[in-house]
Amino acid sequence: MIRQAACSLVLLAIIFTVTFNLEVREMGFASNFFALLVVLGGTLSATLIAYPLAKLAWTARLIRKSFTAREEMNASIEGIVRLAHIYRSRGIRPLEQAAAGLPPGLLKTGVELIAYHTSRDKIEQILLKEALCTHNRFETAHKMLYNMARLAPALGLAGTIISLIRIFGHISDPQNLIGHMSVALLSTFYGVVLANVCFVPLSNKLREYMDLNELQMDIVQEGILDLCDQEHPRAIRYKLETLAATLGIPEGAPRRAGLALVPAPERAK
Secondary structure, three states: OHHHHHHHHHHHHHHHHHHHHOOOOOOOHHHHHHHHHHHHHHHHHHHHHHOOHHHHHHHHHHHHHHOOEEOHHHHHHHHHHHHHHHHHHHOHHHHHHHHHOOOOOHHHHHHHHHHOOOOHHHHHHHHHHHHHHHHHHHHHHHHHHHHHHHHHHHHHHHHHHHHHHHHHOOOOOHHHHHHHHHHHHHHHHHHHHHHHHHHHHHHHHHHHHHHHHHHHHHHHHHHHHHHHOOOOHHHHHHHHHHHHHHOOOOOOOOEEOOOOOOOOHHHOO
């Protein structure tokens, strides 16, 4: 992390050095490159000083997932019901084999704990801790986007100040001042646009995804505890569907992708 922060500081120094020495007199490719270099490059570099690269990459994957619409909740409920059928009709060993085919997530953890004969109270505690860890990772991603939304306008203003400083060096040639002013304001424009059209909407999208995923984890936790109690699959289905409706998730409505808590029904065997 120290090496990454040092590299990011060096990159920021290079960006500002280049922008101070890059001669741009009129609007065009060079001026757009100058503005984007300061705003986008500076924002990413400043973010990498505070956060590991792995968290930035995970945030990007999380944002991509938030735009994937599918019936995630229905798939989760169907998967839990199928596991309940396996547990009641075939026993603990087939349930353990079914858990091996589940993707990493809350459901896989819960089923494995049941297979290891963990007590119900202990399972509930472990699931709550894992859900809390997942929520904290989501919060980190949300804060990262929020900070990027704050950084972009500030770096856009920094780019404008750099251009204004260079304008003062050409004050003896008033005919070129208008061209330099247009270039100077371009970085502020990019900073405002990136913050309010990109980072802020993505932050709000991620917050919506976080709220929905938290509801999904609540329902999956309830299903795992019912599975531990060996309740009837029909009773589990009714309870989870009722809970989903109570939490404001209409049955059959398109869902946003969650944390891969359960595979599609045809794969949960």
